[in-house]
Amino acid sequence: MDMRLEDWSDKLAFGIDVIDAQHKQLFELAASFEGNGDQIRVMKTLALLGNYVKEHFRDEEQLLELCAYPDLDAHRELHRTFRDMLRDLLADAGKMSLDEIADRVRYLINGWFYNHIMVADLDYVPLLKQRLGDTG
Structure with a gap:
């Protein structure tokens, strides 16, 4: 599946504090794969x-x-x-270069997860805001 990669932005924030903070943290973790590193750190x-x-x-x-x-x-x-895709990445990581791992992480978070937020998660926002109040 060809998917455009996106970074965290405020358009991903729903106004539900706990969910927004966790989503943002996942993008920050994905960004930590940028640059040089060693296999143990990765x-x-x-x-x-x-x-x-x-x-x-x-x-x-x-x-x-x-x-x-x-x-x-x-x-x-x-x-x-x-979770299955992430588990597969963990299983394959020992045989992959750091660049290949970083590319897969970017796809998982900045591609798949981004689209999940913008489609599947966006669907539940009105209900959560109604039930929890607008403060999150």
């Missing part, structure tokens, strides 16, 4: 990214469950797809 950052994604998806799904989001099962499946 692998540690990949593990950190994996843990952060797991935490974010858990928090987001709990909010959606609390708000009785009607498409929660489909949203969980999208999250599972992303």
Whole structure:
């Protein structure tokens, strides 16, 4: 799938503080793959990214469950797809160059995840704001 890569910007902010902060942090983690690095640092950052994604998806799904989001099962499946892609990257990383790893991370966050936010996540925003109030 050919997907345009995007960086974090305010157009990704929903006004739901906990979700916005976590989304922004994921983009910052992806940006940390830029520049020179060594294999150990990259692998540690990949593990950190994996843990952060797991935490974010858990928090987001709990909010959606609390708000009785009607498409929660489909949203969980999208999250599972992303976790599978990240798991595949972790499995392949030992055989990849640092540039190849950085390219895959950029695709995952600045491509797939960006589009996920702009389509799937944007769908739940009105319900969450209604149920949680506009403060997030």
